[in-house]
Amino acid sequence: MLKEILINVGEEETRVAVLEDKQLVEMYIERAVSQRLVGNIFKGRVENVLPGMQAAFVNIGLEKNAFLYVEDAVPARAPEGQPALSGANISDILKPGQEVIVQIVKEPIGTKGPRVTTHITLPGRYLVLMPTVDYIGISRRIESDRERERLKEMAARLKPEGMGVIVRTAAEGVEEEELRQDVQLLSKLWRKILQRATHGPVPALLHRDLELVQRILRDVFTEDVARLTIDSRPEYEKVLDLLDITGPRLKFKVFLDERDDLFRLYGIEAELERALKRKVWLKCGGYIVIDQAEALTAVDVNTGKFVGSTNLEDTVLRTNLEAAVEIARQLRLRNIGGIIIVDFIDMQQEEHRRQVLQVLEEEIKKDKTKTNILGITQLGLVEMTRKKVRPSLSEVLQRPCPYCDGRGKVLSEETVGIHFKNYICDLARRTSADTILVEAHPLVAARLIGSGGGNLRDLEHRTGKNLYIRGCQGQHIEDVSVRPLYDQADIQANTLPVTPGQVLEVRIEEPHAVNLHDGIARLDGFILDVEGAGALVGEVVPVEVSKVHRTYARARLLK
Structure with a gap:
């Protein structure tokens, strides 16, 4: 590769x-x-201890307090890696006001503050030094038993007394001298961190991870x-x-x-653009759809344009196999973490299910981020978890839509029209003004006016008010401005933007929906029906306003 x-x-x-x-x-x-925060080491002060959550909040000088779980606060670990204080209570370990040295292990995401641990790790090129743990570990990616044993023996000789080390994958085949240099460099760094912790204010940054x-x-x-x-x-x-x-x-x-x-x-650049889309096409013609939610990510597999050449079961298998490879790549590329549910296309044969799961497991092995595959259900759903330590690609490059607030959908014009129709009736009962101005998105305005102004006349009859409804192109489809007009000058200024005889230059946007001979232009959402301009769509033309109605005006072309 x-x-x-x-x-x-x-x-x-x-x-x-x-x-x-x-x-x-x-x-x-x-x-x-x-700036990235994971790996940074702070001296902080315990603000709150929550026995009900078996956790504490630690002030480390950031905008939000850090979250410290009880298992991350246990003072020491036994050599085999088990907590020395099994079943310890957070109240026995930490007290409000206590000063602690912690390291960020998970970035603050959304409304959550960073997650921290007292079990410090200092990564080098070949080793990870663990100053608070007496332990030796070897990377699982080193598969040779002989090499694992060689590295373990070297690590035992080199590690500082009372500290632990994890031998990284990069150490495979490396000589002892290179490992010794790594240990010496990291030990020196830890001594500097402890020295900084004895001086200065609290909270304070003791060590910033590399750029x-x-x-x-x-x-x-x-x-x-x-x-x-x-x-x-x-x-x-x-x-x-x-x-x-x-x-x-x-x-x-x-x-x-x-x-x-x-x-x-x-x-x-092109690949990044595709990585932000829901739909990902496969080479065979099928596709997967990725939906990231608050609690989990759902991945759906579809055959799409792929019709196969043998039989349905073969088509499904080939699509699922290709999807398994692409899903593993997309999880890494998009840096998706948390719970992941994959809905593969239903497969009848158990052997085919095993094949798909095996391919997925093989591809996941390429991922350095810890990922667990829990198996495939009878419905073809694969349950997975992937460790989340930093924001996903979409969280880095995008933000929730300010219009739909991240929902991905907006209310239909029918829904908005019905809601504000009731609101207009309610306002009419509460105001003494004879005139009400309604400003809305053109689609909503058209819904309120109705064909030939029928809905507008019915609404005026129900309310007993003069209603002026203006379509505003820049208005959000869910926002409708409804306000009473008391002063005659205010009415004139806000309801009729044009007057008979006025000369304008307008852009013909579309032909008239019924009379194709005419063209439609808009002035701040107010419709101009321009006679004889149906063939001039896209052009800017001079016109003279001939007649003004409450919801639109007619105009003629000037030569």
Whole structure:
């Protein structure tokens, strides 16, 4: 598998794309205004202890207090990794006002503050140092029993007394001296953190994790990466300087490409646009639909345009197999975390179900983020969980729609029209004004006016008021402005934007719905029926207003 890393350094953001066989699989984005918090170490003060939730809130100096679970607050762990205080109560461990050193393990997302732990981890290139835990662990991705045993023996010799280490995947085949340098560097860093914790105010930042490019070099740029391309010369030189210390063997894989459109040349920009859409097309013609909700993400698989060539069961199997590969890629690319439900197309044969599940499991192994597949149900639903430590791609690049508030839908014009029709009747009973002005989206205004003004006449009859309904193109479809007009000058200024004999230049937007010979123009939502302009759609023409009605005006073309 050909693995590449592309780094785009901009003024306001740095973006890193990870490609496998020329296909985008992971995306990292860091902006100056929203620095990453995971990995940062703080000295904080316990604000609240909640026995009912077995958790505490810790003030670490951020906008929202951090959340500390009881299992993340237990002082120490036994060598085999089990909590030393089994069933401990949060009230026995922490007290309000107590000062603690914590590390952020989960970014603040939405209304939730960051999640923290007292079990500090300091990642290096080959090892992760755990100063508060006496433990040795080996990466699960190292499959050779012989290599695992070799690394475990070295780790036991090198780890500081009373501390723990986890040997990372990158350490496979590495000599003891390189591991020793990692341990010494991380131990020195921990001593500095403890020294800072004894001085200064509380809360305080004790240690900031590396910036994005440095983290990529530490965590992603390993021996299996064929090429790292960066488009910034200053950052390129920094990368080479850092690799001189951490990985000189990797320097020959680093390349500088100062073209402005590096991401566009590799198709990353187009792939990012697709990664924000609900529907993802498969090569076979089928497609998957991804819906991210608050509590879980639902993925639906469909055959789409794929009709197969043998039989239905074969068509379904081929679609599901291709979907399994794409789903695993999309989870990594979109950085989707939490509960994930995949609705594969129903398969009759148990063997086919096993095949699909096996392919999904194999693809998930490529993902460094911890993912658990709980199996496939009789309905063809696969239940999964994926650890969520940072915002998803959509949360980074998008925000909820200010119009629909993230619902993805708005009320229909019929629904809005019925609601405000009742509101107009209620207002008419409460006001002494003889005239009421209604401003609404053109679709809602048309619904209130009705064909030939029938609905408007009925509404005026019911309310006993003069109603002026104006369509405003810029108005949100769910917002309708209804207000009484008391002064005659106010009525004239707000209800009739044109007067007979007035000369205007207007753009013909569409032909008349009934009389195609005429064209329709709009002036702040007020309709102008222009005689003989049906063939001039899109053109700006001079007209003279000939007659003004309450809901529209007629005009003639000027030659």
